[in-house]
Amino acid sequence: MRYLSLVLSLCVLFFLVATANGSTTKKQGKVTFLQFYMHDIVTAKHPTAVMVAKPPSRNDSFGLVMIIDDLITQGPSSSSKVLGRGQGTYMVCSLTGINLLFSFAAVLDTPEYKGTISFHGLDMLALTVREFAVTGGTGDFRSVRGYATIETQALKGLNAVLLFKVYLTY
Incomplete structure (x- = not known):
């Protein structure tokens, strides 16, 4: 009788554990899709990308470092909504x-x-579509995670317009 009571207690315990909705259950977060254009202007009267470190006496651009403060717009034109x-x-x-x-x-x-x-990632310019990781955020994007695809929409010399399609979960 004692053995049967122990077995029944264990069965009830296993059932409760299996059906419990505890804090370890992964919840589906809010999913958001954003699309925007980033304008990287290197050669203009008022550039938004500036070289801060030159390559060390090389014939290629390996080691070149740029700092950016690029315009982000709703459409591909720099005159579209900021x-x-x-x-x-x-x-x-x-x-x-x-x-x-x-x-x-x-x-x-x-x-x-x-x-x-x-955002953080390797922009492999030889590819038509590239991908960056979304590594976090602040404000409305606190605790965000996800990824973005990037496509070059326009290229004039060193100036580029990049299309970002951003997939976020938080």
Whole structure:
């Protein structure tokens, strides 16, 4: 009888554990999609990307470091609605090609969103579509995670317009 009571107690315990909705259960977060354009202007009267470190006496651009304060807009034209700024750095980090390591924050200030989204990733310029990790955020984007795809929409000399499609969960 004592054995049967122990077995029944264990069965009830296992049932309760299996059906419990504890704090370790992963909850589905809020999912948000954003699309915007970032204007990286290197060669203009008022550039938004400036070289802060030159390559050490080389014939290539390996080691070049840029700091950015790029305009972020709703559409591909620089005269479209301003959503914020892209602030951070990128550097040429490849001996064999033009790969750029980006680390920057999209500082958004719109009626819909106020806060930052932090991006980090390798921009492999030979690819049509590239991908960056979303590593965090502030304000409306606190505890955000996700990724972004990047496509070059326009390229005139060293000046580029980049399309960002951002997939966020928080």
